[in-house]
Amino acid sequence: MPGQRQRAGGAGEKLEPVVADAVARAGFELEELAVQQAGRKQLVKVVVDATGDGENSVGLDEIADVSRAVSNALDASDDVFSGAYTLEVTSPGLDRPLTKPRHWRRARLRKVAVKQADTKFLARVGDAADDGVELLVDGQLRRVAYADVEHAVIEVEFSEPPAAEIAKLTHEEEGSR
Structure with a gap:
């Protein structure tokens, strides 16, 4: 990674x-x-x-x-x-790049800016595993391998994240967890 x-x-x-x-x-x-x-x-x-x-x-x-x-x-x-x-x-600042699975786990439910080889996007962080992370991008859940991420940092938010986004990432709509 x-x-x-x-x-x-x-x-x-x-x-x-x-x-x-x-x-x-x-x-x-x-x-x-x-x-x-x-x-x-x-x-x-x-x-x-x-x-x-x-x-x-x-x-x-x-x-x-x-x-x-x-x-x-x-x-x-x-x-x-x-x-x-x-x-x-x-200690690392808020602008520290997310480079390890534990960085992504700590960023759960936070908004992040992600750069891949030929694209950039904003996403909200879901569950992070050892090899990749679940991201909510434009209302859709997407699994992204860490190896495919060139750069990612937390975006500062000044208001509460939308409840619908949190619900999708915590699977509340499905009644699980």
Whole structure:
């Protein structure tokens, strides 16, 4: 599937196992690691996400916990990474591309913009499996394989989604679930 975890080059490649382990021990998943020179220091940017498919998210307290864990791991890894650094730990923003099944599961019932090879469309997310997702496109349910999605992001909505769309995606019309 396209869009697996973004890997850091250079110093980041050596750091990735150290940082990923610290993030995992704190109970989260490393989404992205980037290391770049920023004056005399290096900027270490760590993007973390909650593990699993649940509705949980990464809050400020959790970011602080991960930041301490990563900082301690970096300080203890002088053989891999030394010198002054600035650590930035964050969670993915709303504009993060949907690249993994768990991203799609968390986006259930949300509106998304999807780009495939030769088409773009807006859809509402239904059930997501390991290989694809059910989308409501122009009132019709459509099964889309993740491999066929070039890019997808959540669209911000300022009002409640239409009840009829939610009913179709939750199969309320059929009386199931």
